[in-house]
Amino acid sequence: MLNEAFEALKKYDWGTDRAPVAPIEQAVTASHGNAAAREDLEKRLLAALQGELSRDARDFVCRMLTICGSAAAVPAVAPLLTDEYHSHMARFVLERIAAPEAAQALRDALAKVSGKMKIGVIGSLGGRRDTAAVPALCTLLKDENAAVARSAAVALGDIGSAEAAKALQECQPAAAETKQAVIDAQLACAEALLAESKASVAMGIYKALAGDDQARLVRLAATRGMLNCAGKPA
Amino acid sequence: MSKIEQSSRRDFLKTASAAVATPYIYTSVARANAERPAPSDRIVMGGIGIGNMGRGDQGAFLHRKDVQYVALCDVRDEVREKSKEGIDRHYNNKDCQIYNDFRELLARPDIDAVHIATPDHWHAIMVIEACRAGKDVYCQKPETLTLREGPLMIAAARRYGRVVSGGSQRVLEDYRKQVDPAWAGEFGKIKSINVNVGPLPQLCNLPAEDITEKIDWDMWLGPAPWQPYNAKRCSGSFSINGSSWRSFSDYSGGGMTDWGAHHFGGALFVTDVRELQPEDVTYHEEKDGTYLAYRFPNGMILYHNRPHTENLAIEGSSESKEPKAVPGYQGEGGIYGDFIHCVKTREKPFRDIELAVNSSAVSHLGNIAYALKRSLKWDPARQEFPGDAEANRLVDRARREPWQL
Numbered sequence: 179m180l181n182e183a184f185e186a187l188k189k190y191d192w193g194t195d196r197a198p199v200a201p202i203e204q205a206v207t208a209s210h211g212n213a214a215a216r217e218d219l220e221k222r223l224l225a226a227l228q229g230e231l232s233r234d235a236r237d238f239v240c241r242m243l244t245i246c247g248s249a250a251a252v253p254a255v256a257p258l259l260t261d262e263y264h265s266h267m268a269r270f271v272l273e274r275i276a277a278p279e280a281a282q283a284l285r286d287a288l289a290k291v292s293g294k295m296k297i298g299v300i301g302s303l304g305g306r307r308d309t310a311a312v313p314a315l316c317t318l319l320k321d322e323n324a325a326v327a328r329s330a331a332v333a334l335g336d337i338g339s340a341e342a343a344k345a346l347q348e349c350q351p352a353a354a355e356t357k358q359a360v361i362d363a364q365l366a367c368a369e370a371l372l373a374e375s376k377a378s379v380a381m382g383i384y385k386a387l388a389g390d391d392q393a394r395l396v397r398l399a400a401t402r403g404m405l406n407c408a409g410k411p412a
Numbered sequence: 413m414s415k416i417e418q419s420s421r422r423d424f425l426k427t428a429s430a431a432v433a434t435p436y437i438y439t440s441v442a443r444a445n446a447e448r449p450a451p452s453d454r455i456v457m458g459g460i461g462i463g464n465m466g467r468g469d470q471g472a473f474l475h476r477k478d479v480q481y482v483a484l485c486d487v488r489d490e491v492r493e494k495s496k497e498g499i500d501r502h503y504n505n506k507d508c509q510i511y512n513d514f515r516e517l518l519a520r521p522d523i524d525a526v527h528i529a530t531p532d533h534w535h536a537i538m539v540i541e542a543c544r545a546g547k548d549v550y551c552q553k554p555e556t557l558t559l560r561e562g563p564l565m566i567a568a569a570r571r572y573g574r575v576v577s578g579g580s581q582r583v584l585e586d587y588r589k590q591v592d593p594a595w596a597g598e599f600g601k602i603k604s605i606n607v608n609v610g611p612l613p614q615l616c617n618l619p620a621e622d623i624t625e626k627i628d629w630d631m632w633l634g635p636a637p638w639q640p641y642n643a644k645r646c647s648g649s650f651s652i653n654g655s656s657w658r659s660f661s662d663y664s665g666g667g668m669t670d671w672g673a674h675h676f677g678g679a680l681f682v683t684d685v686r687e688l689q690p691e692d693v694t695y696h697e698e699k700d701g702t703y704l705a706y707r708f709p710n711g712m713i714l715y716h717n718r719p720h721t722e723n724l725a726i727e728g729s730s731e732s733k734e735p736k737a738v739p740g741y742q743g744e745g746g747i748y749g750d751f752i753h754c755v756k757t758r759e760k761p762f763r764d765i766e767l768a769v770n771s772s773a774v775s776h777l778g779n780i781a782y783a784l785k786r787s788l789k790w791d792p793a794r795q796e797f798p799g800d801a802e803a804n805r806l807v808d809r810a811r812r813e814p815w816q817l
Contacts, residue, residue, distance in 0.1 A: 192619050192620055192640055194617065196615065196617055207784060208785075210802060238615075238617075244809075245784075245802060245805060265813065266810065267637060273809075274805040298814065301810070301815075305808060305810065332816050362571075369567060395546040399571050403571075
C-alpha cells in the first residue's frame with residue numbers, strides 16, 4: 179500500500195484525491211519510536227523530493243519531513259531555500275528539525291537569497307532562537323533593504339540573548355520601520371534576560387529606552403520593565 | 413484610561429485634525445448628538461477582516477455611543493466598499509477610510525483600538541503588530557493557530573500595556589447553567605468535565621480556480637503556504653467540513669479550535685482552571701471511540717469526546733469546594749461592552765488574552781495528540797513537550813515570507 183501511495187504521489191496535485199497518498203501520512207505517524215521504519219520512510223520521501231513532482235506534491239513531502247525528517251534530510255531540502263516557489267516549504271522543514279545541520283543550512287542560505295526569501299530565512303532563524311546566527315543577524319541590521327533590517331531586528335528579539343541585545347542597542351537604523359522593530363526587539367530581549375534572572379542587564383536595556391527621546395508607548399513599556407526588574411508588579 | 417493617555421490623545425486631537433484626514437472630532441453628527449460622550453472621550457476604532465464575524469463585531473462596536481468607528485481593512489474590494497457604505501450611512505458622512513493592508517490602518521495615530529476577525533492564520537501577527545502600534549485589541553476566537561503564538565501575543569500585550577480581549581462570547585453566555593452551580597460549590601471539587609467538539613483540521617488540496625472576485629490573494633494567504641485561489645479555500649462560511657477556511661490546517665485548527673474555543677473555554681471556566689494549561693494529554697483508542705483526557709495541575713481531568721458522555725458533563729466529588737463569586741463582563745453591552753469598559757479603565761477584560769490563549773492551547777494540544785496518535789506530556793511554563801522532539805516540531809510552523817511574528 180505504501181508503494182502505491184508513493185506512486186500516487188507522482189500524480190498528486192491540487193484537485194486530485196488525497197486518499198491515495200494518505201498511507202504516507204499514516205506511515206509517518208506510525209513510525210514514531212521505530213528508527214528503522216522512520217529512516218526508510220525518510221529516504222523514500224527524500225527520493226521523491228528529488229524526482230519530478232508537482233508543487234503541491236513537493237509541499238506534501240515537506241509537510242511529512244517536518245514531522246519525520248532528520249539531519250539526513252538537510253542536503254536534499256536546503257537547495258530549495260533558494261527556490262522562489264519552494265523556499266517557504268523548505269523552511270517548514272528546516273525550522274522545525276532540531277538538528278544543528280538544519281540551522282547551519284539556514285545560516286548558509288542567508289548569503290544566497292535576497293528580498294522576501296532572505297526575510298523568510300531570517301524569520302526561521304529567529305523562530306529557532308538560533309544563537310549562532312546572532313553575528314550574521316547583527317550585520318543584517320544595517321542592510322540597505324529596510325525590510326531585511328527590520329526582519330533581523332525581530333529575529334534578534336526572538337533570540338533574546340545578551341549579545342543580541344547589545345547589537346540592537348548599538349545599531350543606528352535610519353528607516354522608521356527598522357527603528358520601531360529594533361526598540362521592540364530590545365524590549366523582547368530584556369524580557370528574556372529578566373526571565374533568565376539577568377535583571378541587571380535587563381534593567382540597563384530598559385533604562386536606555388526610558389528617556390524623553392523615546393515615544394510615550396516605549397517609555398511606558400520601559401518603565402513597566404524597570405518595575406518588573408525591581409520585583410514590583412507593573 | 414490613564415490620565416497620561418487621555419491627555420496625550422486630547423493633545424493629539426487638538427492639533428491633528430488639519431493634518432490627518434480623519435473624521436474624529438468634526439463630524440456634524442458627533443456634534444449634534446448630545447447623548448454621546450464628547451468626541452475626545454470616545455474610543456476611536458477600526459476593524460480588520462470584515463467578513464462574517466467581522467461584520468457582526470463591527471456592528472456591535474459601531475452602534476455604541478462611546479465608539480467612533482473610523483476605518484476598516486479587508487482584502488476583498490466588495491467587502492470594503494459595502495462596509496464603508498454602511499458606516500458612512502450610520503454617521504451620515506463619508507469619512508470612513510478603507511485599507512487593503514492592515515499595517516496602514518495600524519499606523520494611524522488617532523485609532524485607539526481595533527477589532528480583528530480575519531482567518532486564524534493572521535491573528536497572531538495582527539494582534540502583535542497592533543500592540544506594537546499602541547492599539548488595544550478585540551480579537552475573534554480562536555485567537556491562535558499554533559502553540560507558540562499565544563505566549564508571544566501575551567508578551568506583546570503586557571509589554572505595551574494593551575487591553576487585548578479574546579472573542580468568545582459563549583464562554584460566559586452559553587454555560588451559566590454549569591458555571592453558577594460549579595462556582596457555588598454544588599458539585600464539590602470537580603473531578604472531570606467532558607467536551608464534545610470537532611472535527612480535526614485537514615490538509616487542503618482544492619483545485620485552482622479562476623479568481624472571480626476582487627481579492628488580494630497574496631494578502632489573504634499572508635503567512636500561510638502558497639496555494640492557488642479556490643472559493644472554498646477562502647470562504648468565510650461557518651462550515652468546518654471542507655467548504656471554508658475553517659476546515660483547513662493552514663488557516664485553522666478545524667472544529668477543535670473553531671467551536672473548541674467556545675466549548676473548551678466554557679469547560680475551563682466551569683471548572684475554574686482558566687488560568688492553567690494541562691500537563692499531559694492521554695490518547696485513548698478504544699472500541700467505542702477515540703478520545704483524549706487532559707490532566708490539569710490541580711488534578712482535574714478534561715475529556716474530549718469521551719464516548720457516551722454529554723458535552724459539558726461534570727463529574728463532581730464529595731470533597732467540598734469553597735463558593736466563589738462568578739466573574740463576568742464589566743460595562744454594558746456584553747463582551748463588546750466589557751472590552752470598551754476595559755479600554756477606558758485599563759482593567760483586564762473578561763476574556764483577557766492570557767485566558768483565551770490557555771483555552772486555545774487545549775485545542776492545539778488535542779490536535780497534536782490526534783495527529784500523532786499518542787499521549788503527550790506538556791510543560792506549560794516552558795511551553796514545550798518535555799523530551800519529545802517530534803511533538804515539539806508541531807509547536808509552531810514557518811511563516812511564508814515576508815511575514816514574521
